[in-house]
Structure formats: structure tokens, C-alpha cells
Amino acid sequence: MIKNKQVISEKILHIFVDTLYLSDNEQLREKSFQLLDTANDNQDISDEIFDILxxxxxxxxxxxxxxxSDYxxxxxxxxxxxxKKLTINGFIEINKQIDKLFLLVExxxxxxYNVSINGQIIPNELVDKLVKKFDPVQKQYYLIKIFESLVKNNQNIPNELSLKLEKALEYKNMCDQVLFIFVLQGQKGENLSPMIISKILDKFSSIDNSLIMQQYLTVICSVIKKVDCFEYDSKNSSSKTHSQVFDISLIDRVQSALIHALETGNQDIICKSISGFSKLTSLGTVKLKDKSIEV
Structure with a gap:
């Protein structure tokens, strides 16, 4: 029909478009592209289909x-x-570029980066290659922003990436950007190590932006909600959670963070802080600091 220059309905053209995004068959994708290209020569196609073509x-x-290729x-x-969203072939070709010269990689x-902030899922094979490319010693802005979007898009974070991100926290020029990735993970209910929680608490007191402060506070309160995080063992003065040991001083620092939140004057932040204190007081094994009681 298309080769005979007959006008094809948008519904049928969308079937070919779907093939470009969904089919694992390379030949089928190639044929769909050719048919769409021919249809474009024969008739007026919608802007949406033209853009995908x-x-x-x-x-x-x-x-x-x-x-x-550069263009x-x-x-x-x-x-x-x-x-706009990349087609399967778009991802395949970008994947190949990652191994090339710096300018092409950039x-x-x-x-x-654009794809990830658009909410499009990046194929796991490509994610693995990006993780291999990531050097926690070097500041790689776009890689870190892509990893941030992976969390926002609910994609799985490889263990190798988590380890590299923890390593990157050691460097001041990347610490804040990388730490925010862990904050996002904490907001989604993922377990964070005592070291990460400690760094979140360190950063919290210096945040001025109320929206970012709320994100950090959500993570701090989520730690409290996991009651077993604060099961206090009076014999060894430690708190245990998920086979990890929390020093009791970390609980004191959580209280200090909640007090700091109360003093901001922001009603949303104050409400979150009060909720955090309510959780703390519900844990009979946790003793509130004197300043917490005064507040």
C-alpha cells in the first residue's frame, strides 16, 4: 500500500512507530523506518510521527x-x-559512542542526561557501561546527574555504583551532589548505611533552601520510623538495624537535627520535625535530650 503511494492512516503509521521503540528485531525496525520514510514522501504525516522518523x-x-554523525x-x-524520547537504535548508537573520544562521550x-530527566528508562546494559565509566575521584557532572535521575525514575542502582558513590563522598567537590542521590534513595525507603546517615545529618544543619531541607528531613524521619533502627541494647550501648551497628550518638544527632528544624520557622519543616519527635517518644528505649524536652 505504501509503495503504491496510497495514503495510510495515522493508526497504522503508529504501529511502525511502536516498532522503533519496542521491537528487539533489528530487521523489523529497519523495515518500519523505511515504510515511515516512504509514507512521509507520499503524504502529510503528523508532526509527532515526523519527529520520531x-x-x-x-x-x-x-x-x-x-x-x-556529529550533527x-x-x-x-x-x-x-x-x-523527545530516544528509539531503540538511538540507545544502541549512543551506547557505542560512550567508548569513544572525550568530546563524543560528553x-x-x-x-x-536529557533522556533521563524526561523520565525515559535507560537500558540496563547502558547503565552498566556508565557505571564502569564513572570514576569517583573525578568530578563527572553529567554522569552524576544521570545517576540521580536513575533513582528518580525508580531504576535499579547496581551495587558497584553504590560503592563508587560512597567513595565519591570523600571528595568535597562532589560530596553534596552525590549525597543528594542517597537522600533520594532514603526518601524511597531504601536502607542507608550509618556512614551515609551521618553525612546527611552533617549536611542538614547547613542547608538554607527549605525545599531541600524538607527532603533531607524526610530521610531523617524515615530512619526513626524503622523502629528496629533504635532498639537500644543497654549492655553494649549500641543500636542495631539490619545487621549494622548504629552508635547511640547518632540518635542524639537525629534529635539535634529535629531541634534545628523546629528553629527554622518554616511550618512544613516544623510539622515534619514534630512528627519525628513523636516517633522518637514512642520508642520507650530512646531517651530524649534535655533540649528536646524543653523545645
Whole structure:
């Protein structure tokens, strides 16, 4: 029908579009692109389908290694910044670029950064390659922002990445940016190590932005909600949770953070802090500090 220059309905054209995003069959994707390209020559197609057709064309231009490949990556960067989603071939070709020269890698990371903040899921194979690429000693802005979006998009974080991010916390030029990734994980209910919680408490007292403060406070309160985190053993003066040992001083620091929150004057933050104190007082084994009682 398409080859005979018959007009094809949008519904059928969308079937070909879906193939570009969903099919693991390379030949089927190639055929769908060709049919869409022919349909574009024969009739007026919607802007939505045209944009996807051009996204696929850009991906294929990268694959061809032609002089247009740099322009193709730039095109993908522009379109993903506008909210467009990469096709399967787009991810495949960006994956190949990650192993190349620095400038090409940087451009490819910008594409993936746009993709991730658009909420599109990055394939696990590509995530693994990004993790391998990440050096916790070097500040790699786009990689860290991509990892942040992985958490926001509820993608699994490889254990290797968690270990590298913990290592990156040792460096001041990356600490705040990396720590926020752990804050996001804590907000989603993931267990954080005592070291991470300690760093969150360290940072909390210096935050001025009320919205960020609320995010940190949510994590601090979530630690309290896990009652077993604060099962106090009077014999060894320690708190146990998930086979990890919390020093009792950490509980005192949580109280100090809640007191600091009460003193901000922000009603939302104050409400969260009061909720935190309520949780603490419900744990009979936790003794409130004198200043907590006064407040």
C-alpha cells in the first residue's frame, strides 16, 4: 500500500512507530523506518510521527559513521532536550559512542542526561557501561546527574555504583551532589548505611533552601520510623538495624537535627520535625535530650 503511494492512516503509521521503540528485531525496525520514510514522501504525516522518523534517521546517521554523525548527535541532544524520547537504535548508537573520544562521550552523556530527566528508562546494559565509566575521584557532572535521575525514575542502582558513590563522598567537590542521590534513595525507603546517615545529618544543619531541607528531613524521619533502627541494647550501648551497628550518638544527632528544624520557622519543616519527635517518644528505649524536652 505504501509503495503504491496510497495514503495510510495515522493508526497504522503508529504501529511502525511502536516498532522503533519496542521491537528487539533489528530487521523489523529497519523495515518500519523505511515504510515511515516512504509514507512521509507520499503524504502529510503528523508532526509527532515526523519527529520520531527524524530521531531514527539521526540514530542511523550515527551508525553510518558519516560526516553527519556529529550533527546527528547534536540533533538528538536538541530533541531530547525538548522532551523527545530516544528509539531503540538511538540507545544502541549512543551506547557505542560512550567508548569513544572525550568530546563524543560528553555529547552522548548530554543526550542521556536529557533522556533521563524526561523520565525515559535507560537500558540496563547502558547503565552498566556508565557505571564502569564513572570514576569517583573525578568530578563527572553529567554522569552524576544521570545517576540521580536513575533513582528518580525508580531504576535499579547496581551495587558497584553504590560503592563508587560512597567513595565519591570523600571528595568535597562532589560530596553534596552525590549525597543528594542517597537522600533520594532514603526518601524511597531504601536502607542507608550509618556512614551515609551521618553525612546527611552533617549536611542538614547547613542547608538554607527549605525545599531541600524538607527532603533531607524526610530521610531523617524515615530512619526513626524503622523502629528496629533504635532498639537500644543497654549492655553494649549500641543500636542495631539490619545487621549494622548504629552508635547511640547518632540518635542524639537525629534529635539535634529535629531541634534545628523546629528553629527554622518554616511550618512544613516544623510539622515534619514534630512528627519525628513523636516517633522518637514512642520508642520507650530512646531517651530524649534535655533540649528536646524543653523545645
Amino acid at each position: 527524524e530521531l531514527e534517521r539521526a540514530a542511523l546517521n550515527i551508525s553510518s559513521r558519516s560526516v553527519d 546527528a548527535i547534536a540533533y538528538l541532544q536538541t530533541k531530547t532536550k525538548e522532551g 555529547k552522548s552523556l548530554k543526550v542521556l
